[in-house]
Amino acid sequence: MKSKVVIKLGDDISTDAIYPGRYMATVLPTETPMYAFMDYKEFNSKLVNKQVPANSVIVANNNFGCGSSREQAASTLKGWELIIVARNFARIFLQNSCNLGLRTIICPDIEANENDELEITDTEIVNLTIGKKFAIEPLPKARQAIIDAGGLIAYTRKKLMEKNAA
Amino acid sequence: MGMTIVEKILARATGQTSVKVGDVVEPAVDLAMSHENGALVINQFLEVYKGTGLEPNVWDPSKIAIIFDHRVPAESAKTATNQKKIREFVAAQGIKKFHDIRSDEGGICHQILPENGYVRPGYVVVGTDSHTTSHGALGAFSFGIGATEMASVWALGNVLNVEVPGTIKVVINGDLSPFVSPKDIILHLIGKLSAQGANFKVIEFHGTAIRKMSTSGRLTLCNMSVEAGATSGIVPGDEETLRYLREEAHVKENIETILPDKDAVYEQVVEIDAPTLSPMIACPHTVDNVKSVDKVLGIKVNQIVIGSCTNGRLDDLEIAANILRGKKVAKDTRMLIFPASWKIYKEAMGLGYLLDFVNAGAIVMNPGCGCCLGVHQGALGDNEVSLSTTNRNFKGRQGNANSDVYLCSPAVAATSAITGVISDPTKGVN
Numbered sequence: 035m036k037s038k039v040v041i042k043l044g045d046d047i048s049t050d051a052i053y054p055g056r057y058m059a060t061v062l063p064t065e066t067p068m069y070a071f072m073d074y075k076e077f078n079s080k081l082v083n084k085q086v087p088a089n090s091v092i093v094a095n096n097n098f099g100c101g102s103s104r105e106q107a108a109s110t111l112k113g114w115e116l117i118i119v120a121r122n123f124a125r126i127f128l129q130n131s132c133n134l135g136l137r138t139i140i141c142p143d144i145e146a147n148e149n150d151e152l153e154i155t156d157t158e159i160v161n162l163t164i165g166k167k168f169a170i171e172p173l174p175k176a177r178q179a180i181i182d183a184g185g186l187i188a189y190t191r192k193k194l195m196e197k198n199a200a
Numbered sequence: 201m202g203m204t205i206v207e208k209i210l211a212r213a214t215g216q217t218s219v220k221v222g223d224v225v226e227p228a229v230d231l232a233m234s235h236e237n238g239a240l241v242i243n244q245f246l247e248v249y250k251g252t253g254l255e256p257n258v259w260d261p262s263k264i265a266i267i268f269d270h271r272v273p274a275e276s277a278k279t280a281t282n283q284k285k286i287r288e289f290v291a292a293q294g295i296k297k298f299h300d301i302r303s304d305e306g307g308i309c310h311q312i313l314p315e316n317g318y319v320r321p322g323y324v325v326v327g328t329d330s331h332t333t334s335h336g337a338l339g340a341f342s343f344g345i346g347a348t349e350m351a352s353v354w355a356l357g358n359v360l361n362v363e364v365p366g367t368i369k370v371v372i373n374g375d376l377s378p379f380v381s382p383k384d385i386i387l388h389l390i391g392k393l394s395a396q397g398a399n400f401k402v403i404e405f406h407g408t409a410i411r412k413m414s415t416s417g418r419l420t421l422c423n424m425s426v427e428a429g430a431t432s433g434i435v436p437g438d439e440e441t442l443r444y445l446r447e448e449a450h451v452k453e454n455i456e457t458i459l460p461d462k463d464a465v466y467e468q469v470v471e472i473d474a475p476t477l478s479p480m481i482a483c484p485h486t487v488d489n490v491k492s493v494d495k496v497l498g499i500k501v502n503q504i505v506i507g508s509c510t511n512g513r514l515d516d517l518e519i520a521a522n523i524l525r526g527k528k529v530a531k532d533t534r535m536l537i538f539p540a541s542w543k544i545y546k547e548a549m550g551l552g553y554l555l556d557f558v559n560a561g562a563i564v565m566n567p568g569c570g571c572c573l574g575v576h577q578g579a580l581g582d583n584e585v586s587l588s589t590t591n592r593n594f595k596g597r598q599g600n601a602n603s604d605v606y607l608c609s610p611a612v613a614a615t616s617a618i619t620g621v622i623s624d625p626t627k628g629v630n
Binding site: 106125176195 | 224236237239240243244247248249250251252254270271276278279282327328329330332344345346347348349351352355356360361362363395396399400429431486488573574575592594595596597599601
């Protein structure tokens with residue numbers, strides 16, 4: 035799959051940056067996307083004006099999603115069908131993303147800038163613009179199981195039915 | 201091979217004799233806490249049951265706690281409607297550990313849980329709030345989860361697919377100097393580990409400074425452990441834990457503490473010499489941008505905030521009241537006080553601290569999260585500076601991306617309120 039980098043971010047991008055606390059009373063996944071990166075006015079307006087196609091990539095350094103447990107930070111990005119590539123992620127954000135089906139890719143050595151074209155496979159990211167390859171670190175197996183089940187709602191539903199049948 | 205506390209707790213919660221780092225487990229939950237984001241949990245919970253033909257009933261209403269604190273009283277119709285929806289759900293499901301916007305039961309979730317004896321040593325506690333790490337102060341394994349994960353817990357009573365985390369042992373020995381507090385210890389530690397230094401790990405606190413520390417101070421340490429990325433902070437239960445639970449939380453039942461094995465395996469050991477610490481400050485815009493206060497003296501402060509789940513307890517208010525008594529908050533500086541619960545508010549009222557604050561020109565707000573997360577009750581203007589005893593200073597955290605937030609202890613905040621600039625409490629106020 036080929037994707038374009040829509041924005042390049044640094045270290046410690048917090049959930050306050052992704053989805054500011056003042057919008058937390060909004061909870062529906064159908065409503066949260068409009069507030070994504072609200073304090074990054076240019077990026078937010080690109081998203082809201084539908085100038086960012088599905089499967090576009092946010093590239094970040096370390097500790098993406100640090101801070102709050104707010105699930106809106108994952109649902110707001112899922113709403114635009116973005117892919118997040120980071121050197122590593124904060125725990126709760128990574129878990130929320132797997133639970134909701136937001137695609138998060140751990141790529142410890144990623145080098146990419148805005149507008150670079152990436153080819154993403156299961157095991158590596160090829161930056162076609164600079165002609166370099168970067169290995170993908172597999173998600174922890176506990177999280178992969180939830181993704182494979184189609185998200186945590188479906189996974190829980192299956193467990194619940196099994197429990198009730200027993 | 202010996203086990204850390206978290207390994208022991210997870211072994212017990214999964215009915216096994218032992219677990220080790222990296223094992224995937226599904227521990228039974230002893231307490232599941234939410235606040236206003238319970239509205240989203242309810243949506244996701246109902247979604248789980250769709251098409252199953254099963255009645256959507258929570259697994260055990262006695263193990264669910266819901267506390268309104270993030271937006272109290274409601275700042276918008278949307279929040280009020282979320283709160284109304286939660287009240288109806290709580291009534292229908294028979295959830296008794298519900299704390300509404302009332303002065304006889306309310307406060308911040310991370311204060312209400314310990315205060316009411318809802319958390320015990322050895323418990324597995326989950327909360328839809330990242331600062332759920334706080335409850336490790338009572339020897340529990342306590343961590344933040346998202347709303348969908350909480351919906352799953354409400355349905356099943358277990359957290360699914362938890363990887364047993366590794367543990368960082370932090371040993372803090374010696375006595376703290378006057379005007380140096382647990383807040384300064386945790387800021388120092390976060391500066392040392394970095395904002396991601398404890399990602400996916402647990403921080404276990406040891407040492408003579410911890411043994412001497414009140415539960416209030418331990419709550420401050422565990423509360424901010426998440427700012428180094430930790431899944432949880434945890435203090436081994438001891439006499440102080442039992443004293444707090446018996447005397448302050450009025451727990452009558454048997455209490456069993458869980459201690460780490462002597463030969464437990466740690467991924468890292470960090471030692472801190474308490475007497476060498478000075479008042480610390482986290483500078484904009486990351487919590488690990490920590491400096492000694494004396495490196496940033498004199499920065500003009502527009503708003504001072506004392507309170508929150510980090511530093512809104514009685515001993516915090518006492519420190520601030522002792523500094524502010526008979527003095528005035530500087531002109532052009534405004535000061536807001538948010539006690540962590542109404543119980544603390546009333547105790548502080550009885551001891552005269554609230555009057556000290558009001559006489560000094562500070563505003564005593566109702567207990568709750570207040571301006572910490574930038575929703576209401578104290579927004580900042582463009583290019584303004586907030587000096588705050590809360591736990592986060594990310595860009596825009598207190599509601600304005602064009603403002604600066606510094607984090608500090610109650611002593612630094614109260615001293616700086618008088619001078620109007622960042623000041624060192626160990627130097628006194630003229």
